[in-house]
Amino acid sequence: MAEDEVGLADAVLLAPLTEDSFLHNLHVRYKRDIIYTYVGNALISVNPCRPLPLYSADLVRTYLARPPYLLPPHLYAITATAYRWVRDRNESQCIVITGESGAGKTEAARVCLQCAVVAGGCAGGAAGGGAAATLVAAGTLLEAFGNAATARNHNASRFGKLLDIELDFKGEPIGGHLTHSDLLEKERVCFVSDGERNFHVLYQLLAGADAQLLKRLKLQRSWEAYRVLRGRAPPAGSEDASPPLRPPPGPADPHADRDHFAFTKAAMKTLGLSAAECGAVLRILAFILKLGNVRFEPLHHIDGSIGARAHHELELRDACALVGVDPDTLALALGAAPDATVPPPAAPPTEAPHEDECSVEEEESSVGGESEAWSEWGEWGEWAALRRDRVLCALYSRLFNWLVRGVNAALRGAAGGRRSLGILDVYGLESLAHNSLERLLINYAAERVHAAVCTLALRRQQEEYAREGLAWTPLPLTDHEAAADALDAGPDCVLAALRDATLRAAPDSHFIQRLQRRRHPRVLPLPPDRFQ
Numbered sequence: 001m002a003e004d005e006v007g008l009a010d011a012v013l014l015a016p017l018t019e020d021s022f023l024h025n026l027h028v029r030y031k032r033d034i035i036y037t038y039v040g041n042a043l044i045s046v047n048p049c050r051p052l053p054l055y056s057a058d059l060v061r062t063y064l065a066r067p068p069y070l071l072p073p074h075l076y077a078i079t080a081t082a083y084r085w086v087r088d089r090n091e092s093q094c095i096v097i098t099g100e101s102g103a104g105k106t107e108a109a110r111v112c113l114q115c116a117v118v119a120g121g122c123a124g125g126a127a128g129g130g131a132a133a134t135l136v137a138a139g140t141l142l143e144a145f146g147n148a149a150t151a152r153n154h155n156a157s158r159f160g161k162l163l164d165i166e167l168d169f170k171g172e173p174i175g176g177h178l179t180h181s182d183l184l185e186k187e188r189v190c191f192v193s194d195g196e197r198n199f200h201v202l203y204q205l206l207a208g209a210d211a212q213l214l215k216r217l218k219l220q221r222s223w224e225a226y227r228v229l230r231g232r233a234p235p236a237g238s239e240d241a242s243p244p245l246r247p248p249p250g251p252a253d254p255h256a257d258r259d260h261f262a263f264t265k266a267a268m269k270t271l272g273l274s275a276a277e278c279g280a281v282l283r284i285l286a287f288i289l290k291l292g293n294v295r296f297e298p299l300h301h302i303d304g305s306i307g308a309r310a311h312h313e314l315e316l317r318d319a320c321a322l323v324g325v326d327p328d329t330l331a332l333a334l335g336a337a338p339d340a341t342v343p344p345p346a347a348p349p350t351e352a353p354h355e356d357e358c359s360v361e362e363e364e365s366s367v368g369g370e371s372e373a374w375s376e377w378g379e380w381g382e383w384a385a386l387r388r389d390r391v392l393c394a395l396y397s398r399l400f401n402w403l404v405r406g407v408n409a410a411l412r413g414a415a416g417g418r419r420s421l422g423i424l425d426v427y428g429l430e431s432l433a434h435n436s437l438e439r440l441l442i443n444y445a446a447e448r449v450h451a452a453v454c455t456l457a458l459r460r461q462q463e464e465y466a467r468e469g470l471a472w473t474p475l476p477l478t479d480h481e482a483a484a485d486a487l488d489a490g491p492d493c494v495l496a497a498l499r500d501a502t503l504r505a506a507p508d509s510h511f512i513q514r515l516q517r518r519r520h521p522r523v524l525p526l527p528p529d530r531f532q
C-alpha cells in the first residue's frame with residue numbers, strides 16, 4: 001500500500017476533524033512507520049524511538065526538485081520549502097520546532113540541518129566542506145556540552161537555540177549565527193537527580209581520554225569517583241567513592257562516550273580552536289570534576305569560633321594547579337580557611353540562599369546539628385559547599401558561553417550575506433515535582449514560543465475565516481499567552497516580583513508574601529517558599 005493511502009497525509013482533510021479522528025489518523029500512520037503528517041502548513045512528527053530509513057541525501061534532492069504537495073509529508077519538505085523561499089525570494093525563514101521533552105525536537109533540528117547542508121551542496125558548495133562542515137561541527141560540540149540524559153530523554157538539550165544559516169544568492173551556506181538563550185541548565189553541573197546524568201562531555205572525557213591525558217589532568221577513569229557525576233549524594237559518613245543509589249543511565253552503546261569524545265575533539269578542531277584552547281577547555285572540565293569532590297570539615301579557630309576547612313585538600317590543590325589558581329585563595333573565597341592561621345571570613349548570611357539554586361544535600365546530610373557547635377559548623381559547611389557549587393555552575397556556564405562565541409566566530413559569514421534560514425529548537429516543557437528557577441524560565445520560554453505558534457497557526461487563521469464570513473466552529477485555544485503573561489507582563493507578574501526581591505536581597509518568604517499581596521489571578525502563592 002502506498003504511503004499516501006495510509007490514513008490521511010494532511011489532517012486538515014479529516015471529516016469529521018475531531019481530536020479522536022486526528023489521533024486515530026496519527027496512530028494508523030505511526031503503526032506503518034509513517035511518522036510525519038501535515039496539518040496545513042505545519043508538520044507533526046511522532047517520535048519512532050528507533051532508527052527508521054527515512055533520511056538520505058538522495059531523498060533531500062527529490063524534495064528539492066519537486067513541490068511538497070507531490071510528495072509524502074516529511075521534514076525535508078518543510079526545510080526544502082523554507083530553503084527555496086530564502087534562495088529564490090530572498091526572504092528569511094524560520095523553522096520552529098516545539099514539543100515536550102523527548103518528543104524528537106533535537107533530532108528534527110538535525111534532519112533540517114542535514115537537508116539544508118545537502119541543499120547547499122547541490123547549489124555548488126562542497127557539501128561536507130566549508131560552512132557546512134562548520135555547522136555540523138557546531139551541532140556536535142554543543143550537544144556534548146549542552147545535552148544530558150534525563151529521566152525522559154537520554155540526550156535532552158539543556159539549552160534552547162536558534163541556528164541561522166546564511167545563504168548566498170546561489171543558495172550555498174556561507175555562514176551562520178547561533179543564538180542561545182543564556183539559559184543553560186547549569187545547576188546540573190553540580191547536582192544530578194537520581195537516575196539522570198550530568199552533561200555528556202564530562203563522561204566523554206573520562207571514557208575517551210587516553211592514559212596520558214588522564215594523568216596530565218590528574219583524573220581517574222571511573223566516573224563513580226566524582227561526586228558531580230554520581231548523581232544522588234552518598235549517605236552521611238560514607239566514603240566519597242560510594243556507588244550511586246541508582247546508576248545514571250548510560251548511552252545504549254557502552255562505547256558511545258569514548259567514541260563521542262573523539263567527535264567532540266574533532267569538532268573543536270573544525271571550529272578553529274587551537275590546541276592550547278582545547279587543552280584549556282579540558283583542564284576546566286577536570287577542575288570541575290575535582291573541585292566537586294572537595295568537601296568541608298569543621299575548623300576550630302584559636303578564638304574558639306568554628307569555621308570550615310576544605311576536607312579533600314589534595315583534590316583542591318590538584319584542581320587549582322590545573323587552572324593556575326592559588327588553592328588557599330580559592331579556599332578562602334569559598335569561606336573555608338586553608339589552615340588555622342587564616343582568620344575566618346565574614347559571618348555567613350543569616351538567610352542562606354535557597355537550595356533551589358544548588359543542592360547541598362551532601363553536606364546537609366553529613367552534619368547532625370545536635371550540639372550548638374555542630375549546628376554552627378553546619379551553617380559554615382553548608383555555606384562553603386554552596387559557594388563551591390556556585391563556582392561550578394558559573395564556571396561551566398561561562399565555558400559554555402565562550403564555546404558559543406567560538407562557534408559564532410567560526411560561523412561568521414562573508415560580509416553582505418543574504419537572508420537566513422533559521423532552525424529554532426527550544427527546550428522541551430518539563431514538569432517536575434520540584435521546579436527550580438531555571439526550570440521555570442525554561443518552561444516560560446516554551447510557553448512564549450507556543451503562544452507565538454498558536455497565534456500564527458490558529459488564531460490568525462480563525463480571524464481570517466471571520467473576516468471572510470466563513471461558517472466554522474471556533475476552536476477553543478489553550479491560552480499559552482496568558483500563562484506566559486502571568487510570569488512576565490505587568491507590575492504584578494511573577495518575574496517582576498522576583499526581580500524586586502532579588503534587588504532587595506529579600507529572602508524567599510518575602511517574595512512569596514509579595515506575590516500574596518499582588519493577588520495575581522493565575523498565580524497561587526504557597527508560603528513559605530513556593531508558588532504554583
Ligand SMILES: Nc1ncnc2c1ncn2[C@@H]1O[C@H](COP(=O)(O)OP(=O)(O)OP(=O)(O)O)[C@@H](O)[C@H]1O
Nearest residue numbers: 050051101102103104105106107153155156157428
Ligand atoms: N526521527 C527520529 N528517528 C529515530 N529516533 C528518534 C527520532 N526522533 C527522536 N528519536 C529518539 O528519541 C530521542 C529523543 O529525541 P530528542 O532528543 O530529539 O528529543 P527532544 O524533543 O529534543 O527532547 P529535549 O527537549 O529533552 O531535548 C532521541 O535521542 C532518539 O533516540
